[in-house]
Amino acid sequence: MTGTPTLLLTRPAEASERFAAQLRGVLGARTPKVLIAPLMRLDYAGRLPEMTRVAGLIFTSANGVRAYAVAGGPRDLPAWAVGDATAEAARRAGIPARAAGGDARALLDLMVRERPPGPLLHVRGEHARGDVARKLRVAGLDTRETVLYRQILLPLGDAARAALEGRAPVVVPLFSPRTAVQFATQHGGRAPLLVAAMSEAVAREVAHLPAVRLLTAERPDAPAMLRAVVALLDHAARLEGPETDG
Missing domain, CATH: 3.40.50.10090 (Rossmann fold)
Structure with a gap:
């Protein structure tokens, strides 16, 4: 055996x-x-854009939450998260977050349905799937994105x-x-x-x-x-x- x-x-x-x-x-x-x-190792080396007008955050991974915290982003903005683990990571960082159900499609559907006011900011890594910001813009939501970490193989x-x-x-x-x-x-x-x-x-x-x-x-x-x-x-x-x- x-x-x-x-x-x-x-x-x-x-x-x-x-x-x-x-x-x-x-x-x-x-x-x-x-x-x-x-x-893979993560390099949290990104810098946040001007945050004055940002009205909400989008996280598609817990790594994005950590990168945002490392970058010193404001914690009082509402956030939408791809799944429960990512939403929980955001809450532990002091960011009020809602979970969408586990995948990018569910996240897009939730946000298009609720249509939160923008500008919204998608925090992501250098390599990301789903093209979230672009699809939300196509749906009429004012959405930008920022790369705050690199995934090094x-x-x-x-x-x-x-x-x-x-x-x-x-x-x-x-x-x-x-x-x-x-x-x-x-x-x-x-x-x-x-x-x-x-x-x-x-x-x-x-x-x-x-x-x-x-x-x-x-x-x-x-x-x-x-x-x-x-x-x-x-x-x-x-x-x-x-x-x-x-």
Whole structure:
């Protein structure tokens, strides 16, 4: 049989540690070995535009909230957030925020329906999907955007490579298409691979890998990813490993 599965977390360290803590809250003593090997680090180097006339904020990730806080943005503006985790990050930073339901489409629908007065400011990273500001402008909402952080890709570390070259199953949750591409280009080895993808867009980037199982989360949020990872860990525990020589 295979050895104990390894959970390989590739998000930036803080996000990976938070996800690992959430998993421990679900699995307790059954939590497997967790290996944190970020494929991306964040550089909070952006500067805010003139904020005097800004009437509301848009956050499509918790990273955007942190970047906004680091940049010293005012906290008394109303905010709209893509999902519960992002909204909670905003509230912890002292910014009143509403959650839209988990994806960019839901966020756009909510804002177009409510039509808050502008100007609105979308706080985002250098690499972002959804084209939120432009779509809101097309819908008639005065919306600008500002890039407050960079997502810098990193190589797989030695420990991660060793796990992927071993015999025990490796469960890998992937949260963004860009990270999925980075993982796919560096993956190698013989370990049974089980991948949890946060969305269909993420799953497409790793569909060619020789995974034992590729599972897409029911929703693009942390609770759904936790459920997907638990399901994959259960599946990994039942796998038979490759035969040994001799």
